[in-house]
Amino acid sequence: MTASATAVLADSWGFHHGDVGIGWWIVMMLGMIVFWGAIIALVVWLVRGGAASRSDPPQEILRRRLADGSISVEEYEQRRAALENTDPSSTPSSRPA
Numbered sequence: 001m002t003a004s005a006t007a008v009l010a011d012s013w014g015f016h017h018g019d020v021g022i023g024w025w026i027v028m029m030l031g032m033i034v035f036w037g038a039i040i041a042l043v044v045w046l047v048r049g050g051a052a053s054r055s056d057p058p059q060e061i062l063r064r065r066l067a068d069g070s071i072s073v074e075e076y077e078q079r080r081a082a083l084e085n086t087d088p089s090s091t092p093s094s095r096p097a
Helices: 004-012 024-048 058-067 073-085
Strands: none
Touching: 058 073
């Protein structure tokens, strides 16, 4: 529903007698719910770290999985080697000669 249709619909509900009709009360109440919902969502997003991702590095997740027994030592070694081979900081141009 467009804003002009909402205004026409809201203005047509109730008798005015110099006061705002029931339609505007509903529109304002819904607007207030959306406004405060957006404020609360923004605060929660900022408290949780905003756009910055705070996830653990893959090596730390791998160590934790080994520690809790969900993977074997051999699987840990294989995955660690695979992670070290795909590390972007280990490209040939960034290695010292």
